[in-house]
Amino acid sequence: MRARTALGIATAVAATAATAAMATGATGASTPPLPTATNGSAVQLVAVGLQTPTSFAFGDGAVFEGDAGSLTASGTPVGGVFVLKDGAATLIPGSPPFVMGLAWHNGALYVSGGNPQATKNGTWQISRWSGWNGSGFTEQKAIYTPPQSFDGFNGLAFGPNGRLYVGVDTGATDGNDHAPASKSKYLYDILSLSPTGKDLKVFATGIRQPWQMVFPPGSAFPLVSDLGQDKDATNPPDFILKVHPGDDFGFPHCNWTATSSCTGFAKPFRQFAPHTDAMGLSVIGTRLYITSYLGPSANGPGGVLYSMPLKGGKLTPRVSGFVAAIVGLGEHDGWLYIGELNGQVFRWQP
Secondary structure, eight states, X not given: OOSOSHHHXXXXXXXXXXXXXXXXXXXXXXXXXXXXXXXXXXXXXXXXSOSOEEEEEEETTEEEEEEOOOBOTTSOBOOEEEEXXXXXXXXXXXXXXXXXXXXXETTEEEEEEEXXXXXXXXXXXXXXXXXXXXSOEEEEEEEEOOXXXXXXXXXXXXXXXXXXXXXXXXXXXXXXXXXXXXXXXXXXXXXXXXXXXXXXXXXXXXXXXXXXXXOOTTOSSXXXXXXXXXXXXXXXXXXXXXOOTTOBOOTTTOOSSSGGGGTTSOOOSEEEOTTOOOOOEEEETTEEEEEEOOOHHHHTBSOEEEEEETTOOXXXXXXXXXXXXXXXXXXXXXXXXXXXXXXXXXXXXX
C-alpha cells in the first residue's frame, strides 16, 4: 500500500491477493480466522469475491459497494458497483470499471468513477442512478463530466445543505505524486455541486489526496482523509482534515514535514505518522471510525480499524486481524461495513 493513489490501490490487489492466499494455505483447504473486536462483538463476513472495496452506500434495503477493481493484463481495472446480498456480490449492469465513491440521496445512488485507461487521462464522471428494482437501475445518468486533462475522482458525500462534495484524485493516470508535473484541472481540490451536477464550486484546496469524507451529524464541515506523498518527500504524515469553505491546506508548498512552510495555511484536525494510510471514514454517535494500514513492521500484513472522539483525542484500535489492508468503510443501522483489500467485506457493530 505504498502507491497511495486511486489507481495505486488497484495495482496493489494482485500482491495482496497472493499474501492472502499464503495465509489460507497452499491448498486453499483452510481459511483465515475472522478479525476480532476489542468489545467482544463478532465480526461477520458479508461477501467475498470482490477486488478493492473503496466505498459503501445503503438505500432501498440494499447494500451497495463501490470497487476500484484490479488491473488486468490490458491495464484496465475490473471493478464497478456491486450489490451485496446473502454472502454474494453481484455486479450491477452499466457500472464503470473503476469506482471510488458512492452516496445514497433522495432515492438515488450517486457514483464517482470511470475508466483510467480509456484515454490519456482516463474518462471520469459523477453519475446519478435511480429506479432500483432489486437487480439494476432503470436510469443511469451522468450529471457531471470534468474537463479534459482531469485526473480522477475520489470519495463523495452529501452535506446537510443538500450539496454533493467530492475529492479530486492525484496521480490516477500519470503517476504524479506531487506538483507541478500534472496539469490536471482542480488538482488538490474538493469540489461541491448540486444534486443535478450544476453550480460547480471549489469548496477547499491544497489537499494532496482527499480520499474519503463524512459529515458528522449536525455539522456542515466534512471530515476528510488525506494521504501524504510516497515520493519527492521524506516521511510526510497522513491526516484527517476538518474542512471549512475556502480552506487552503497548502499542498504542495506545505506537507507538514517542515512547519515553517505551513504558516498561514489551514491546520489538519489530526496528524498521523507516515504511511498510517487513514482511508475510510464513518461516524457513529460521538466517535469517528477510521480504516488504517500501518505496515508489516507494526501490525503484520493486515489493517486495523480505529476510532477516536469526534472532538479529537486518543486513537483506539477496535478491530484487528485482517489478512490484508482495509480500505472502504460505511455505516448502516449501527453496523460498520469494512472493505478489505483482498476483496472481502465484513461488518461489525461497535
